[in-house]
Amino acid sequence: MDCCCRARRLDLVIAFFGRLLKTGLEADRVVFSTLLKGLCHAKRSDEALDVLLHRMPGLGCTPGVVAYNTVIHGFFKEGQVGKACNLFHEMAQQGVMPDVVTYSSVIDALCKARAMDKAEYFLRQMVDDGVVPNNVTYNSLIHGYSSSGHWKEAVRVFKEMTSRRVTPDVHTYNMFMTFLCKHGRSKEAAGIFETMAMKGLKPNNVSYAILLHGYATEGCLVDMINLFNSMTRDGIRPNCHTLNILINAYAKSGMMDEAMLIFKGMRKQGVSPDVVTYSTVIHAFCKMGSLDIAMDKFNQMVDMGVRPNAVVYHSLIQSFCTHGDFVKAKELVTEMRNKGMRPPDINFFHSIMQNLCTEGRVTEARDILDLIVHIGMRPDVLIFSLLIDGYCLVSKMEDASKIFDDMVSYGLEPSNIT
Missing domain, CATH: 1.25.40.10 (Tetratricopeptide repeat domain)
Known part of the structure; x- marks a missing residue:
């Protein structure tokens, strides 16, 4: 059984x-x-x-x-x-x-529900009943307070934990590091990381990932790569999530050579790139305008059995629209639908059209209207308003008037903006 x-x-x-x-x-x-x-x-x-x-x-x-x-x-x-x-x-x-497992289960659930007052009540009752709280109990409270932004309360629980001679574990320190990194305090998180090691606790993959992400978010790429190197020296094999943090950090900083060096070395380390890896790389190449390389990575991920998600398709569709290749954009939208995925919504196309019109590329923005109609999506008032505004900006009033007439023929009421 x-x-x-x-x-x-x-x-x-x-x-x-x-x-x-x-x-x-x-x-x-x-x-x-x-x-x-x-x-x-x-x-x-x-x-x-x-x-x-x-x-x-x-x-x-x-x-x-x-x-x-x-x-x-x-x-x-x-x-x-x-x-x-x-x-x-x-x-x-x-x-x-009730024993420590019972109380810890109740306290954990209340903390996840952000009912911290009730969780504290059960902790007091637990102690009054002679049941000694353990790591799980205190970690639930620390997570509850730190994840909701109550740093002082989390520290208070930590002090109570140590005063009761309950030894903090790696998970305890990871939660404090997570809070600090989320609030742009990765240097302080590094101090906690060092404290953990000094107390004889070995940081795990999660510990390194938290601090690496903190450094990456704050643009501290030298600290990030130094930490990564110390991680490998300590014999901790990086997983896909850890390597994705490095790739994303370099890609966002425009350092694609460094990003691709890590990407290409993943399989040598026994790590297979996942959808997040490919999504990051494809998005970076799309932003650079390197659509041939982006499509090469797209085809590679499909060949490797990694299913592209909406984020991947959106990056490619947006880039092909921006660069005027509406045939390829239509192909990708159709491919999404054939796979049972929801295609981009009207707001997605609003953003692209607005950028094109701002740059004076109104003809290409007009082609996006054709694309919207082609994929069976009904254009809204904002779509037409953007085009009218675009034609007005380039002093093509006849074209603007025609778009206005097209909008009315769709049965749409002009707005104040129009």
């Missing part, structure tokens, strides 16, 4: 449970715990509750704290906070005392 549960085969778990009962074997707490876990994994916590409160006692098996914890956690995962809290109170009434 346990193997079937870990394989997420609830049907087999239930089948084996039924066979166990038919053979007259005793269904003990271990058996029921596996059944409850299987039901909760399958998001059937209501059924698990019925087993807990009725089936178990009916078969002479008194539910213990593990059984209650399983169902409480299941309700939280399904977002049924009320039912989870009701069961928490029910277990105490049944004489089953």
Whole structure:
């Protein structure tokens, strides 16, 4: 049953449970715990509750704290906070005392729901009941406060954690680093990174990724690459996410030689580029106007079995429109539709047309109107207003008047802007 549960085969778990009962074997707490876990994994916590409160006692098996914890956690995962809290109170009434897992599960769910006052209440109750909080408990509170921007409260919880002689782990330090990097304080995050190492904790891939991203966001590329080099020296193999951070940082800074050096070296390090990698590289080449290289990378990703997402298609379509290749843009929109993907919306084309009209390239902006009609999209008032404004800017009033007439023929009412 346990193997079937870990394989997420609830049907087999239930089948084996039924066979166990038919053979007259005793269904003990271990058996029921596996059944409850299987039901909760399958998001059937209501059924698990019925087993807990009725089936178990009916078969002479008194539910213990593990059984209650399983169902409480299941309700939280399904977002049924009320039912989870009701069961928490029910277990105490049944004489089953909550343990550190129970309290930590409740506190974690409340923190994720940003109900920090309630989470603190349960922490106090936990301590009053003689249950000692652990890393999981305090990490949930620190994450709750830091992710919602309450730095001082996160530090306060950290101090309480250490005063109770609960040792912070790598995850604890990673959360503080995440907060600092998100707020442009990567130098302070580096201090925490060094503190972690001094305390004998080995930074993991996540730790390095957080600080690398912080450096990249702030444009500290020298610090970024120095950290990356120390990461490899420490024997930590970079994963795809880590390498994507470097590629994106170099690409945004216009350093495509450096970006492509990392891109080309990925497979040598046993890392396969993913959709984010290709999206970053394709977008960078599109911005440079190197559409041949961008399409080469697009074809490469398809050949490698990496499915292009909307971001990839949008980068290419925008660039082909901007460079006047509307045939290729139409092909890509059609390809998106054939793959069941939603094509760019009207706002996407607004932006391109506005840029073209601002540059005086109104004829090409007019071609985008044809593209919009061709792909079965209905142009709106803003599309026509942009074209009218564009023709007025280049003093082609007859063309502007014609566009105005076209707008009316579409059954659109001119706006004040028009």
